[in-house]
Amino acid sequence: METGSSQSRKISSQLSHHWLILADSTGVAENLAAKLQQQGQECSLVYRGGKYHQLAAGKYELNPCVLQEWEQLSQEISPKTSQLPLRKVIHLWSLDVAASEELTVEELEESQLWGCGSVIYLLQTVLKTSDYPQLWVVTRGAQPVSPDKEKLAVAATPLWGLGRVVSLEHPQLWGGLVDLDPQKTEQEVEMLLQLLVNSSEEDHLALRGEQTYIARLVKQSVPEFTKAVSLSSDGTYLITGGLGALGLHTAQWLVEKGAQHLVLTGRNAPSETAQETIEQLEQAGSKVRVLLGDISIEKDIAQIIQQIQTSLPTLKGVIHTAGVLEDATLQQMSLEHFSKVMAPKVAGTWHLHKFTQDLPLDFFVCFSSIASLLGSPGQGNYAAANAFMDAFVHYRRSMGLPGLSINWGVWTSGGMVDRLAIQHQNRIYTSGIGNIAPEQGMYALEQLLGSQSLTEQVGVIPVQWSVLAQQLNNSNKNSLLRELLQKEKLPQDALKQNAEPVILDRLETASESERQGILMEHIRAQVVQVLGSSSSELPEVNLGFMEMGMDSLMTVELKNRLQTQLGKTLSGTVAIEYPTIEKLSQYIFKEVMGWKSILDSEVNLSNLENIDNKMPELEKISEEEFEALAIQELEELNSML
Structure with missing residues (x-):
C-alpha cells in the first residue's frame, strides 16, 4: 500500500443524513456516532444479538443470520420514522473478531456468518427499498500494510474479497473498505470519519498510526530462479483437490520434478480420467496414494495427516487446490450457498495449517483466484473464500512458516471456469483476461x-489492459488498478472510459425524433456484449432477456453498464421488471431520463392531423400514387420514432 493524505473537513449542516452503523463492542461505533451527531447527523446503531429488539432510541439488536430481522430493521428506520434520508452504512462488526492465534475453527466459521453473511443480508434488504446508501466495510489489522510481518486478523479478511464483488454488482451502493491499525489509537475515529466523508476516488484504504495508505496492485516480472526446483524423492507431497483436473496437472508436474510419493485427496472416488492419470504417474515410477475425505472437516484431515505420518515418508510440501463453486448474485445468495463455498478455502486451509505447522515443510501453496483480487460478479462467496486464503498465507509467513498464495487467472483446462455456463465463459474471455494453459501455469508455479x-x-494473470480497463470502468472506482493502468501507458480515453459517456452525449445532442431510436439501439448493443455474442447477431427488441439466454447475473451486468453510461441510478431488478429491449428502452427514456416520447408530442399530433387533412385528396389519386404516398408517410413516421 502507498501513503495518502486527507484533509480534515466538517460535514455541511445542509448535508445532514441518516447513518446506519453496525456497531462493534470496542467503542469505535459509539465514538463515531457521537462525532456525527455533534455535526447534525442522525445515527442508528445496530448490535449483534440473539433476536431483534429495540434497545433504546436509535439503538437496535438483531440476529445477523435471520433475513426477516434485517427487513424489520429496515421498516423501523425507513423514511416514515426517520427525518433524514439513509445515506451511509458503516459495517464495524468485524472489529470484534478474535485474534488469529486465539481462534478456533468454530469461531472462524461463525464469524463469517455475522461478517460476510451480514453484508449479504444487508444488501438484499436495502435493494428492496428506494434508498441507495453508501456501504463502507471497516476491519482491523486485516490487510498487510507494513513491510514488517504483521499478524493479520484472518477472520475479517474475507470481507475484502466480498467487498470487491459488491463494488461490481452494485456500484451505486459502494463506498469502500478501510482497515484500521491493529493497535487501537486515539485519533483513529476522527481519521476514519474524515475518510468516510472525504473519500470519493479511493475505496481501498488503511490507517496505520497517523498515516493513511491506499492500496494498489503492482506489476511484478516473473522472478528469476533463486534455486532450481528439485523435489525430494524420499518426501511426500500432498495435493488437496488432487483428483480434479487442476490437481492432476499439479501432480504430473510434481512427478516431473522428482516427487516419488504423492497423496491426492478428494471427497469422491477418482473418475475414470483421474484413474488413468494416476496409473500413468505410477508407471513413471511414483507411488500415488488416494485418500478420500473432506478437508473442511477436522477429523477427515486429521486422519489423512495421520496416515501420511504413519505409512509414508515425511510430508515435505502441501498444495491446496480444493474448492467448489456455487455462483449466485449477492441479491440471490443464501447463507447456505455462501458457507458451502467458504468451507474448503476457510476451514480447509485452517485445518491444513493446524495439522502441518510443526512439520518441516518446504512449501505450503494455496491455489487462489483472481476473484479475490479484482472481484468477480456472481462469485461473492468465492471471492471471500479466496481472500481468506490470501491473508492466511501472510499470517503463516509472519510466523516464519512457508506460504505462497497464487491468484490464478483463467485456466484453459481444469480450472473453475470449466464449471461455468458457456455464456459466462464467453464473458470472461471478452473481458480482457487471457487464458492460462496448464504448461504455462506449471511453469509459473x-x-x-x-x-x-x-x-x-x-x-x-494474462491481461489485455485496455480491454480490462474499459470493463472495470463500466462498474466501479477502479482505484486498485490505477497505477498498473497508468504504467501500461494506455490512452487517456481508456483510463477515463465513461468519464464523459459517449452515448449520453449522443442522446443529449440528438433531435427528439432520433433520440428514442438511438437509446434502443444502444441498449441492444449492450445486451449483445453482456451475452458475449457476435455483433452481427442482433437480438429482437421484443424478445425476453431470459429467452435470449440471460440469467440474473447478466441482468445485473446490463444494469450496471447502463447506469454508468447514462449517469443514472437504476434498480437492481430493472431488467427483470422491464424484460425486453423495447420495454427497458421505453422505461429508461421516459421514467429515468425524463424525456418525452415523440409519439406524445404536439409535433407528432400535428403530423397525424396533416394525414387526416389529406384524406379527401386520396379519393382523387390513382392506386400507384396512393401507394407512393403511403410509403412516404410511413417513412416520415418512422423517422420520428
Whole structure:
C-alpha cells in the first residue's frame, strides 16, 4: 500500500443524513456516532444479538443470520420514522473478531456468518427499498500494510474479497473498505470519519498510526530462479483437490520434478480420467496414494495427516487446490450457498495449517483466484473464500512458516471456469483476461516456488489492459488498478472510459425524433456484449432477456453498464421488471431520463392531423400514387420514432 493524505473537513449542516452503523463492542461505533451527531447527523446503531429488539432510541439488536430481522430493521428506520434520508452504512462488526492465534475453527466459521453473511443480508434488504446508501466495510489489522510481518486478523479478511464483488454488482451502493491499525489509537475515529466523508476516488484504504495508505496492485516480472526446483524423492507431497483436473496437472508436474510419493485427496472416488492419470504417474515410477475425505472437516484431515505420518515418508510440501463453486448474485445468495463455498478455502486451509505447522515443510501453496483480487460478479462467496486464503498465507509467513498464495487467472483446462455456463465463459474471455494453459501455469508455479522467499502472494494473470480497463470502468472506482493502468501507458480515453459517456452525449445532442431510436439501439448493443455474442447477431427488441439466454447475473451486468453510461441510478431488478429491449428502452427514456416520447408530442399530433387533412385528396389519386404516398408517410413516421 502507498501513503495518502486527507484533509480534515466538517460535514455541511445542509448535508445532514441518516447513518446506519453496525456497531462493534470496542467503542469505535459509539465514538463515531457521537462525532456525527455533534455535526447534525442522525445515527442508528445496530448490535449483534440473539433476536431483534429495540434497545433504546436509535439503538437496535438483531440476529445477523435471520433475513426477516434485517427487513424489520429496515421498516423501523425507513423514511416514515426517520427525518433524514439513509445515506451511509458503516459495517464495524468485524472489529470484534478474535485474534488469529486465539481462534478456533468454530469461531472462524461463525464469524463469517455475522461478517460476510451480514453484508449479504444487508444488501438484499436495502435493494428492496428506494434508498441507495453508501456501504463502507471497516476491519482491523486485516490487510498487510507494513513491510514488517504483521499478524493479520484472518477472520475479517474475507470481507475484502466480498467487498470487491459488491463494488461490481452494485456500484451505486459502494463506498469502500478501510482497515484500521491493529493497535487501537486515539485519533483513529476522527481519521476514519474524515475518510468516510472525504473519500470519493479511493475505496481501498488503511490507517496505520497517523498515516493513511491506499492500496494498489503492482506489476511484478516473473522472478528469476533463486534455486532450481528439485523435489525430494524420499518426501511426500500432498495435493488437496488432487483428483480434479487442476490437481492432476499439479501432480504430473510434481512427478516431473522428482516427487516419488504423492497423496491426492478428494471427497469422491477418482473418475475414470483421474484413474488413468494416476496409473500413468505410477508407471513413471511414483507411488500415488488416494485418500478420500473432506478437508473442511477436522477429523477427515486429521486422519489423512495421520496416515501420511504413519505409512509414508515425511510430508515435505502441501498444495491446496480444493474448492467448489456455487455462483449466485449477492441479491440471490443464501447463507447456505455462501458457507458451502467458504468451507474448503476457510476451514480447509485452517485445518491444513493446524495439522502441518510443526512439520518441516518446504512449501505450503494455496491455489487462489483472481476473484479475490479484482472481484468477480456472481462469485461473492468465492471471492471471500479466496481472500481468506490470501491473508492466511501472510499470517503463516509472519510466523516464519512457508506460504505462497497464487491468484490464478483463467485456466484453459481444469480450472473453475470449466464449471461455468458457456455464456459466462464467453464473458470472461471478452473481458480482457487471457487464458492460462496448464504448461504455462506449471511453469509459473515452478518459478514462484524457486523464489518463494520473495513474495507471499502473487497474481498470475494474462491481461489485455485496455480491454480490462474499459470493463472495470463500466462498474466501479477502479482505484486498485490505477497505477498498473497508468504504467501500461494506455490512452487517456481508456483510463477515463465513461468519464464523459459517449452515448449520453449522443442522446443529449440528438433531435427528439432520433433520440428514442438511438437509446434502443444502444441498449441492444449492450445486451449483445453482456451475452458475449457476435455483433452481427442482433437480438429482437421484443424478445425476453431470459429467452435470449440471460440469467440474473447478466441482468445485473446490463444494469450496471447502463447506469454508468447514462449517469443514472437504476434498480437492481430493472431488467427483470422491464424484460425486453423495447420495454427497458421505453422505461429508461421516459421514467429515468425524463424525456418525452415523440409519439406524445404536439409535433407528432400535428403530423397525424396533416394525414387526416389529406384524406379527401386520396379519393382523387390513382392506386400507384396512393401507394407512393403511403410509403412516404410511413417513412416520415418512422423517422420520428
